[in-house]
Amino acid sequence: MLKRGGTHLATIPKHLIWIECACGHTSSVPIADVLKTTSLLTVADVIDRAKCLRCFTRNVKEFRLVYQPNGVVRAMEGAEQGKPDLPPI
Ligand SMILES: [Zn+2]
Numbered sequence: 001m002l003k004r005g006g007t008h009l010a011t012i013p014k015h016l017i018w019i020e021c022a023c024g025h026t027s028s029v030p031i032a033d034v035l036k037t038t039s040l041l042t043v044a045d046v047i048d049r050a051k052c053l054r055c056f057t058r059n060v061k062e063f064r065l066v067y068q069p070n071g072v073v074r075a076m077e078g079a080e081q082g083k084p085d086l087p088p089i
Helices: 031-037 043-049 071-081
Strands: 015-021 026-030 060-067
Antiparallel strands (some): 015 026, 015 060
16 A cells, blocks of 8 residues: 555646546546545545446556536536546545
């Protein structure tokens, strides 16, 4: 658990994690949602658990943290269409 750890999610609640799988599938998850729906603590935890919805592997090729101060608002607007492409954790 204490390997590199990464950034603590609680310190970046207004960011998104953008993830690209080795198969080319991309997905982004608001940190606020991760904090609400999981007990994961760090960015590294999320990357470790993220599973591609297209190829069903855990093979993250690249990820970025994106500052998205309006992410919460946008998430609420999108709620009617169901959850965004959350990786099953
Ligand atoms: Zn994939």
